Amino acid sequence: MPIPVRLRVNNAPRQHDIEPRLLLVHYLRDVCGLTGTHVGCDTSICGACTVLVDGKAVKSCTMFAIQADGSDVTTIEGIATNGHLHRVQQGFWDCHGLQCGFCTPGMIMASVHLLAGNASPSRAEIADGLRGNLCRCTGYSHIIDAVAQAANSTEVTHG
């Protein structure tokens, strides 16, 4: 039986009647049409589905959409401002922090959360902060470069 959910996604109010069992990731992808958030596993291990819920990094494949009722959700589509890339996005582009790109949205969202809690992390702290996100292409080294660059960058750059 569908039940109502009200939340904000990327600063826009959303209201839908949804099945209680609908996962947040499928709500974002299939109901809101925001397909930048990916599904890479079923068990919260890979992190490809990472989004921010009220500013905290959350694996949206293991949260029901109704649990986000009243929350502020930010996805990869929502972090650029006025067409300007977020500094973490810019870091990933500059440092070749992605290859196939499938883990990248989750990796970027986890990095945004990481930098919100630690503005100037060491390389070891970046690696530890990304322990919930798997990448099979890059070998992580360029990802750590990307987050380190973002940490050192205060300017908003053009996308």
Place this chain on the structure above:
Amino acid sequence: MADTIGTPYVGRAMKRVEDPRLIKGLATYVDDIRLPGLLHAVILRSPHAHARIGRVDVSAARAIPGVVAVLTGADVNAACGLVPCAAAIPDLKAPKHTVLAGDRVYFVGHAVAVAVATDPYIARDAIDAIDVDYDPLPAVTNPEEAVKSGTPLTHPDLGSNIAYTHVVAGGSDIDEAFRRADRVVKHRLCHQRLTPMPIEPRGVVASYDPGEGTLTLWTATQIPHLLRTLLPGMIGVPENKLRVVAPEVGGGFGAKLNVYPEEALCAHLAMRLNAPVKWIESRRENAASTIHGRDQIGEYEVAVKKDGAILGIRTRTVADLGSYLQLLTPAIPTLTGLVLTGCYRIPAVKMEIVGVYTNKMATDAYRGAGRPEATYLIERLMDVVARELGIDRVDLRLKHFPAPAEFPFATSCGLTYDSGNYQGALTKARQLANWDQLLKDRAAARAAGRLSGIGISTYVEICAMGPSKAMPAGGWEWGCVRMEISAKVTVITGVSPHGQGQETTFAQFVADRLGVLMEDIVVLHGDTNVAHYGRDTYGSRGTAVGGSAIVMCIDKIVAKAKTLAAHLFETTADHVVFEKGTFRAPGVTNREIGWPELAGEAYVAKNLPAGLEPGLEASSFYEPQNFTFPFGTHIVAVEVDRDTGHVAITKYVAVDDCGPQINPLIVEGQVQGGIAHSIGQVLFEQTIYDENGQLLTGELMDYALPRAADIPEYILGSTVTPSPVNPLGIKGVGEAGTIGATPAIANAVLDALQPLGVTHLDLPMTPERVWQAIKTRTAAPVGA
């Protein structure tokens, strides 16, 4: 650096053209495709490794509102052809590989039935409501036991578990080599089974247009063109009415170099139900039902003289193929035999390969495919020989390297290595690693009671696949370059990149050669309606083979443009000079013509010389005359924790020679990514089936991929030895890291444990296994 025409792009670390859509979340992977009326398929898979299927009751599933169809093998197999294997091995015994299971299941994850519904959640409910009676049968799980007579059979109808026995041999007489030997060094080496685990699982969307009779298949694949060649035989849609699209693809590593049952199944469902059908693989399905890699066990013998001269290597290797032959399953172990002598002059070699069926998922190409196996074997054996003879392991390697002047170098395995300077890469790696200091540090650490080790591997690989006569389905590549009327450039390639960055690297060299800006170039790929021909992406072939086809197109376009320019200059083509995007005729006229004017003339076509066709477009098939043979040296320092068995990589140096580098940042990314796969293989990863054939590593919770904190900081270097095989001189780099790194890391761990008398450990060298070895001070038993 500002981009101006004439400033070379090649050699620069250009940011990737692909990235903006990927970092903004705007790329379209298969699961992102939305079509009106789309139905969702979910597959019921066998929980048993081997069982007879009794009654299958789908009535409850069909009764669920929203369920459109629930079908079993009895419903679909007759309408679908068999899943193809392209590898030809003499006397190969092959089981019939139907799209869904028939009266038996042969591995955990074997597809038994499919439910199609208006919503994926409902389709999942439906498969939960299917009732299957299984009658479990004995499972074959140990390939070495499986070859013995009187053991249970994976496929009773084949009469044997042995798929084939194949001998790769060459050089001088192997028996004579062993007769002449002062000593025979024996060693048993295993390559564990691995799961490729691209972060995007597989997925398929099929859509049929009954009016046109055309079928479009979007699939997460490395091989849209091979699918277009092979699927018609399965689904009855002719090749010229089948469009295969590899949209954005989230990693492959060989796992998506296959024709899978689900691709034919979705096509069949779309036609049968007259609606588009999507199937998206879950991670659990990916672990069980997408190909695995490696899984070879071999007994190796090396014939050596007292001075260390290696006279020959012989082995009998058992390769666990799993239950079915996927596209290249039986060929992968034979690739191991082709490069078993590594970068060494070894006069005689003989490898007997026994391919064995077991009740497991099929093995097939996984990053490196056959060459990581060979490199691990020869590089472990070099260390074992050096230790047993008391010879320095670097000296032993140097002693067997061919000299740079000896290339092209014919190996006893029957290959001709194109170019190489193995000494150069080794020297550079030792310099970067500060080798003498490493030895001192190790001595100091050991004196202090710590377990410190240094590992080295020198490798060569077979890449740029390959000459058509050596490939199952042609090894050429196709490309097309079009100078548009607007002087924008459209490049179309038959390779199918999925992370390798060829939209960028191709644009770099095309821009240089045509004298245009990179931003004016678009590189298209992965859609058989756009790139009509291609042999796709695998075997480090994309740039070396695919790029060479593009070079041929550019040469044709420039030649045609010169003819047109000569006409406009009222002279002959031999007076026309082309440089940095501008045509001139020195001594004839001061007039210059750039691409905008020339392209306009070519397409408006009011003033063309007699016999010249309008337009500026060329397509080419490039046929490589040989493989290429990248090489390098990896050096690793580790420290092993005595109390926990944990291995810490304290230094990692890689010097890779992939020929000239178009984009060093992308090359670096390929090398780092490849090394990470090896760190996983040596320290963490293993696909495990228990004695009943139950898959114990069926999720990312149980299969340990490396994480960011497991990765050391790399010191990367390169040497540049161009290949004479192709016009770019490029050798390829996609698999180098995986091939060079595995033995280097393994050798380092064993070097660290050498003072304890540990001479061997199986992969993966997990903390538990290392700790056990330290505790017992002896080798852990094989398969432990």
